[in-house]
């Protein structure tokens with residue numbers, strides 16, 4: 117006798133609906149026949165009657181069964197006789213596969229922004245149109261004839277872009293790379309995806325910062341990885357914690373975002389960088405350095421990447437165009453030992469035959485052009501201006517209710533809310549008033565933190581956005 121599996125991820129009512137649908141399809145319950153009563157089925161299957169009712173509701177919604185008051189639930193005659201073609205149960209398919217859906221808060225924010233693009237956006241981690249090099253890119257596109265052949269390109273990346281990246285990395289990031297050690301990706305996100313899917317196996321333990329951008333990505337759970345936390349303090353992660361996690365869980369990899377960390381804005385202290393690399397080399401432990409923000413340093417010299425100090429090759433370095441130029445170009449890169457770059461390029465080929473050559477050509481032109489350096493200079497100044505506006509507005513609107521450290525680079529400001537607050541409630545109140553931001557719990561933190569991105573909103577909207585947030589916070593406290 118079939119029974120639903122209580123350990124399955126699929127809810128009981130769905131398992132029951134699937135099971136009944138199968139019995140109908142096999143002819144056990146012909147069209148028009150009466151199904152067992154809810155009470156009887158509940159007793160047979162060892163579940164509550166309400167679970168069977170939900171299963172019947174599900175079957176009714178797809179037209180497989182009908183219910184008439186007083187005469188029980190019958191197999192539909194129209195569905196099964198007159199219209200013998202059945203629509204696949206797409207809802208069920210949509211819940212299948214290995215890839216977990218986005219986090220509910222992230223979906224809520226995306227839905228809110230799609231519904232109402234006039235919301236003031238402190239949530240999207242990207243540059244506003246006026247910070248991106250739109251005119252420069254348009255000029256390059258009209259100056260250059262892009263390609264004479266639009267065939268599949270090398271899955272490791274368009275060679276002139278890899279050459280441009282070798283020079284860029286040497287000049288701006290003090291990283292020595294070769295064309296063979298660079299993999300072009302469609303952004304850091306894809307680099308992380310390739311690493312989690314191709315270099316690690318389900319059940320592997322990895323260390324990620326807490327809080328961390330990585331917690332906002334169900335990608336790590338979808339790959340079946342066991343995540344262990346490295347707390348981030350004002351100087352970044354503590355190398356001793358890496359050693360402790362290795363000892364206890366035999367972690368296979370460390371993911372870190374050491375330069376203007378997302379979400380906290382922290383820069384890993386110089387001494388800790390040295391110690392982290394020492395720990396990695398002693399333990400033969402790879403470090404993934406996710407570095408999309410270092411060149412946004414508003415003033416002075418940007419922090420040096422771990423990769424520039426990596427003498428023995430422990431670091432997989434990930435870079436991106438998204439936060440320094442334009443996220444919509446979808447250009448990122450990885451610097452890795454040759455065998456890893458080739459392995460991941462081979463995986464790329466199987467997934468999508470590599471990236472479109474057009475944005476790669478644009479990126480190569482932009483990096484080698486005289487536009488790049490002045491663009492970066494302007495970007496840093498404008499980010500500083502926007503950061504100051506946000507800080508000033510927060511200090512004015514909420515002097516006693518939030519605390520934060522002022523970042524010296526990156527796109528985000530991480531706030532601790534002084535009152536105890538329910539994340540979901542606060543976001544609801546914010547959306548209602550026309551502002552979105554990311555609740556801190558998305559990044560693995562406890563409730564009571566908020567990440568503001570100041571790069572995406574229009575400059576003139578920042579004070580109004582903070583005023584709306586302040587109202588939302590007061591309403592959430594009041595409730």
Ligand SMILES: Cc1ncc(COP(=O)(O)O)c(C=O)c1O
Pocket residue numbers: 241302303304305306329373378406408435436437438443447448
């Ligand atoms: C730390 C970090 N890594 C990776 C990404 C992914 O960026 P992209 O795929 O646009 O390069 C982001 C985006 O916000 C990020 O903040």
